[in-house]
Amino acid sequence: MKSYDIEGRKILVVNAGECFHAYQGLCPHQDVCLDEGYFDGQLLTCHQHLWQWDIRTGDAVGLAEAPLEKYEVEVSEGEIFVVQSSALKAVDMLKDVSPASLERLEGLARREQLPAGTVIYEVDDPADDLYVLESGRVEFTIGRDDRTRLAGFMLRKGEVFGWAALLEQHPRRIARAVCHEDSVLLRLNGEAMLEALEADPTSGLMVMRRLATLVARHTTGPQNS
Structure with missing residues (x-):
């Protein structure tokens, strides 16, 4: 996984093997960079306070109290595009x-x-x-x-x-x-x-x-x- 600054926002792109996912790049708890955390193929974990999310949906798991904002991802000719979604x-x-x-x-x-x-x-x-x-x-x-x-x-x-x-x-x-x-x-x-x-x-x-x-x-x- 890797973070990118896109139009003033930090976006996290995760390679889940069969597809890519994109989420907000900062933890909703205390704005910790999520690319410094852990990903086991299914769960994304913030290393600071161990909040976790389901990588397929962005839904909160366990201790986490807020979901992650999800972005649509399109892959074309080997390039990854993050698409802004409606608020x-x-x-x-x-x-x-x-x-x-x-x-x-x-x-x-x-x-x-x-x-x-x-x-x-x-x-x-x-x-x-x-x-x-x-x-x-x-x-x-x-x-x-x-x-x-x-x-x-x-x-x-x-x-x-x-x-x-x-x-x-x-x-x-x-x-x-x-x-x-x-x-x-x-x-x-x-x-x-x-x-x-x-x-x-x-x-x-x-x-x-x-x-x-x-x-x-x-x-x-x-x-x-």
Whole structure:
């Protein structure tokens, strides 16, 4: 396995014998270079804290608490090409959505490039849209005036925020979201997203189950919606 810097991102390419796989080159735990770890033909292990992933899927195994971002690989005439995939494919909440529904959601997504310091939304703004972080970093602040506190960061491609857009009786934002650095976001209208999922009840059920887990995690600690 070997890491490459591609358009400002570190990408790990792994030779699994019968095919090649490409993943994010830094461990999602503490940004350790994964090409310094171990690969036994099936499991990729970070040498720092022994997080492991299934090389076929990027799914977390054992101690690991987050999957790896996967990139498509094409091999042509002896050359390996790493293909950028949609950030929606990295969204854990959409993991079990059917290909047809994912394609519909990709059609709804609006890609926005925002410079550092851009306010994405303020407290009490309408909660109309859901956001997916494609690159960069977004900072969240809870509270008003001099009674504010930081609520955490979205650090990984595919992180979802603004999920109140998918919830009934939550029409207003409860936090302020600001681009901490130059960032690229995918914006999806919550109402249109729900309509797309209603057309595929099985996928819609899986999304709402994962959303419930996400809400529960954030409402027992810092909130970012």
